[in-house]
Amino acid sequence: MSTKKIELKVTINCLKCKTEILKAVAKLTAVDSVTVDVEKGTLTVVGGVDPVCIVTSIRKTGKCAEITSVGPPKKPEPKKESPKKPCKLPACCKQCQLVAVRYDTYYGGPCSIL
DSSP, X not given: OOOEEEEEEEOOOSXXXXXXXHHHHHTSTTEEEEEEETTTTXXXXXXXXXXXXXHHHHHHTTOOEEEEEEEOOOOOOXXXXXXXXXXXXXXXXXXXXXXXOOOOOOOSOOOOOO
């Protein structure tokens, strides 16, 4: 397969969303590199992986993903080290905090632990 650069628009609300998206894409075979731009809401994947497989694996995590462009990768230019900006995302968002809770009531009857 040929190497290509795939850009996707993704919904990233918090650090947990970002981590889930990165884990889902990193599991795929033929992925050379993955970068996320939180401010723009884009995910860039370089490798020989099918773009539809990327979208499918992201959507399985419950996040929205949309392919914006597919093309040949640019040759990497030597970059100067710049200080990294701290991430401004919250640790968790309302969408990630949806957890089902079930309460069982006990009426004092005979115990049925087997």
